[in-house]
Amino acid sequence: MDLLPGIADALLATVLDVLPLVAVLVVFQIFVLRRPLPRRTLIGAVYVVIGLALFLVGLEEALFPLGRAMARQLTDAQALGPESSPTDWANYGWVYAFAAAIGFATTIAEPALIAVARKAEAISAGAIPARGLRVAVAIGVAVGVAVGCYRIIAGIPIVYFILSGYAVVVVQTWCAPRMIVPLAYDTGGVTTSTVTVPVVTALGLGLASAIPGRDPLIDGFGLIAFASLFPIMSVLAYASLAQGRRLTRKSDPPRNVDPQEAP
Amino acid sequence: MRFLTLRLLALLSEAVRDLAPLLVVIGFFQLVVLRQPLPDLGGLLIGVAAVAVGLALFVHGLEQGLFPLGENMAGAFARKGSLTALVTFAFALGFGTTIAEPALIAVASEGACAAAAAEFIAADPPAIARYALHLRLTVAVAVGIALVVGVIRILKGWPIHVLIIGGYVLVGVLTLFSPDEIVALAYDTGGVTTSTITVPLVTALGVGLATVIRGRNPITDGFGLIAFASLTPMMLVLLVFGVLAGGR
Numbered sequence: 001m002d003l004l005p006g007i008a009d010a011l012l013a014t015v016l017d018v019l020p021l022v023a024v025l026v027v028f029q030i031f032v033l034r035r036p037l038p039r040r041t042l043i044g045a046v047y048v049v050i051g052l053a054l055f056l057v058g059l060e061e062a063l064f065p066l067g068r069a070m071a072r073q074l075t076d077a078q079a080l081g082p083e084s085s086p087t088d089w090a091n092y093g094w095v096y097a098f099a100a101a102i103g104f105a106t107t108i109a110e111p112a113l114i115a116v117a118r119k120a121e122a123i124s125a126g127a128i129p130a131r132g133l134r135v136a137v138a139i140g141v142a143v144g145v146a147v148g149c150y151r152i153i154a155g156i157p158i159v160y161f162i163l164s165g166y167a168v169v170v171v172q173t174w175c176a177p178r179m180i181v182p183l184a185y186d187t188g189g190v191t192t193s194t195v196t197v198p199v200v201t202a203l204g205l206g207l208a209s210a211i212p213g214r215d216p217l218i219d220g221f222g223l224i225a226f227a228s229l230f231p232i233m234s235v236l237a238y239a240s241l242a243q244g245r246r247l248t249r250k251s252d253p254p255r256n257v258d259p260q261e262a263p
Numbered sequence: 264m265r266f267l268t269l270r271l272l273a274l275l276s277e278a279v280r281d282l283a284p285l286l287v288v289i290g291f292f293q294l295v296v297l298r299q300p301l302p303d304l305g306g307l308l309i310g311v312a313a314v315a316v317g318l319a320l321f322v323h324g325l326e327q328g329l330f331p332l333g334e335n336m337a338g339a340f341a342r343k344g345s346l347t348a349l350v351t352f353a354f355a356l357g358f359g360t361t362i363a364e365p366a367l368i369a370v371a372s373e374g375a376c377a378a379a380a381a382e383f384i385a386a387d388p389p390a391i392a393r394y395a396l397h398l399r400l401t402v403a404v405a406v407g408i409a410l411v412v413g414v415i416r417i418l419k420g421w422p423i424h425v426l427i428i429g430g431y432v433l434v435g436v437l438t439l440f441s442p443d444e445i446v447a448l449a450y451d452t453g454g455v456t457t458s459t460i461t462v463p464l465v466t467a468l469g470v471g472l473a474t475v476i477r478g479r480n481p482i483t484d485g486f487g488l489i490a491f492a493s494l495t496p497m498m499l500v501l502l503v504f505g506v507l508a509g510g511r
Contacts, residue, residue, distance in 0.1 A: 007313075013365075018460055020359040025332070025464075028352045033339045037332075044328015051320030052459060054313045062310020063285065066302075070292050094296055101292070105284035109314075111321050114281065115463035116489075118322070119330070123470055123481040159438060162450065166431045173424045179482045182423045185490035190462055192454035195285075197366065222447065224454040228493060 010057040014049050055111065059195065067102065067199040074098050075206035092153055096146045099203060103145035103227065106196040107138035113190050120183055128183070136238035137187045137231040144230030145200055148223040152207045152214060158222040165229045172236040180239035187235050188228040200227060274319035282315055325463050333467025334474070341475040346418075353414045356465070357492065358407035362399060366455040371398040374448040381444045398500065402452050405499035409491035410465065416487065417472045420479060423487045430494045434501065441505025449500040453493045462489060 022045070029035055074095050107113065117130035151161055173181055204223040208214040293299055301307060340349045361367060375395035379386040384394050416426065438446050457465075465488045473485035 017363065017365065017458070020363045021356075021460060021464065024352075024355045024359040025336070028348075028355070029332075029336060032348050032352070033336065033343065035335075035339060038335075041328040041332045044324045044326075044332075047320045047324025047327060048329060048460065049324075051317045051322075051324055054317030055321060056317070058310040058313030058315075058317060061313070062307045063289065063314065066289050066293065066307075070289070070297065073297055074292075098288075098292055098296075101288040102285075105288040108284045109281050109318070111318060112457070112459045112462040114318075114322060115325050115330075116466050118326075119463070119466055119470060120482070120486070123474075123485065128482075158450070159446065163435055163438075166428075166435070169431075170428050173428065179480075182483060182485075182487035182490065185423065185427055186466070186486045186488070189454070189457040189489040189493035193457065193462070194459045197455070222450070225450045228454050 006057045006061055007053060010053040010060070011050070014053045014056065018045075018049060052111070056194065059198075064198055068202040070098065071102075071199065071203040071206045075203070075210040092149070095149055095153075095207070099149045100142040100146040102199055102203070103196070104138045104142040106199055107141040107191055107231075108134060109195050110191060110193050111195075112193045113137060113187070116183075116186065116190050124179070128180070132238065132242075133183075133187075133235065136235045137191055140187075140231030140234030141191050141196065141227045143234070144226035144228075145203070145223055147230070148226035149203070149207060151222065151226075152204065152219050153211060155213065155219075158225065162225060162229060165233070169229075169232050169236070172233060172240070176236040176240050177243045180235065184232050184235040184239070187231045191231050192224050192228050196227060197224060200224065271319055271323060274322050275315060278315040278318035278322070281318065282311065286311065321459075329460070329464050330467045333464045334471035337468050337471025338475045341472060349414060350411050353410040353468075354407040356407075356468075357410035358403045360458070360461045361406040361456050362403040364456065364458055366458065367399055367402055367452070368395075370448070370451055370455050371395040371402070374398055374451075377444050377448065381442070383442070383444070398448075398452075398504070401499050401503050402456060402496045405495040406456050406492050408499070409495040410488060412495075413469065413488040413491040414472065416491075417469060417479060417484050418476065420484060423490070427487075427490055427494060430498060434494070434497050437498065437501035437506055441501050445501065445505040449497045449505065452496040452500050456496055457489055457492055465489060465492070 026037065029037055113134055114130075117133045120128045120133060121130040147161070151158060176184070200223050204219070208219040290301070293301055336352075340352065343349075372391075372395045375384075375391045375398065378384050378394055379391050384390045412426070415421075416423065441449070466486070469488040470481045470485035473479040473481045479485075
């Protein structure tokens with residue numbers, strides 16, 4: 001395995017990726033705010049770029065090829081056995097299991113989510129535990145990707161799922177504790193990042209090309225939309241559950257974190 | 264130096280824990296379900312080690328550099344008191360980080376090919392390239408607008424759910440008037456705009472603003488910028504490419 005040239009390439013690609021961001025930051029920091037760039041920031045930025053490059057090259061060399069090959073093999077028509085009819089959704093048990101498991105596992109490893117969860121834990125003084133939040137998001141992605149696979153196999157238009165999903169989110173928003181709502185909405189965008197997208201897209205494309213009557217261009221891509229919708233639901237549900245549990249425990253009264261209700 | 268080493272070791276062990284589910288899933292499906300040996304076990308282990316070290320360095324760098332920078336800049340903008348400067352910065356940050364986003368470039372060229380296949384545009388390379396560029400510009404402007412609206416929301420203390428739910432209702436209405444190919448594409452652009460480095464920085468900016476502005480709570484007001492950045496691209500792509508141009 002050629003890891004070293006891979007790292008050099010990934011390093012270059014990551015540097016090019018962050019160049020616009022660095023340009024915007026430097027221009028505003030130096031010319032508009034007229035403040036120097038602290039040395040700590042520069043060192044931190046170097047860590048971020050090297051870390052991300054190593055992360056990407058490791059995924060690309062070792063984990064993605066296996067994940068993609070698995071998605072292909074599981075969705076291969078022959079893996080389903082000769083007697084199964086290809087459009088019967090009940091014949092795809094292992095596909096749903098793989099979809100849910102890989103959705104969960106890639107989300108736990110997602111760096112952007114790790115960053116946001118750490119931030120949330122820090123500013124909520126531990127009221128929102130980073131690990132609990134990430135597990136809630138990962139469960140949402142797992143369910144979302146599995147439901148998305150069912151949709152591709154059953155051939156139901158994506159619009160029904162997305163619109164009814166948002167209707168559920170609206171209802172949950174009303175019931176959930178106020179402090180979690182913005183964070184829950186954010187997790188929808190955070191999950192669809194470096195680790196999850198390539199593996200999940202491969203799964204969708206594999207399914208859409210293996211099943212007769214599905215168009216990879218139209219049916220293959222919707223999984224990402226599911227992976228961003230379902231975490232919103234699961235995080236809102238997690239917060240409601242946590243609040244409910246806190247309310248029922250008499251020795252531990254609920255802490256008031258809502259600024260509108262604070263004295 | 265010794266402190267740094269300890270810190271990195273702690274982060275490394277956390278990174279290994281974060282990666283464990285992925286390894287278990289891949290191992291289980293490869294060995295038990297598909298019943299195939301793991302190809303190139305040594306290479307796999309080196310790759311996993313690179314991923315773990317990379318993740319630890321990334322998290323360390325964020326907490327050392329990017330998080331403090333985002334918060335300091337938010338504080339400096341608030342003290343400067345110039346709304347124009349803050350709004351310009353928010354737009355530049357959204358537009359600048361999105362226009363060069365590799366995931367967006369990939370989705371835009373796939374979308375342009377789909378549009379050519381659906382005969383919305385001529386199927387020659389210049390037309391496809393122009394369509395893809397217009398898509399990228401539209402999405403980048405949308406993310407710029409998202410951060411501007413999000414920052415103004417933090418300053419004014421508007422409740423986020425009204426804006427987000429209203430936005431999704433609008434997306435639903437626009438969906439009804441757009442061709443299918445554009446709908447699938449538009450929904451996807453919502454997911455690809457928020458990359459691994461942009462997310463922490465934008466989060467730090469929002470939380471920093473909500474921390475320094477009196478009467479705002481970092482949790483209820485600081486988060487939400489990413490949600491706007493996933494919503495507005497869908498809206499603008501549906502509006503510009505679906506409703507106004509009918510796919511063209």
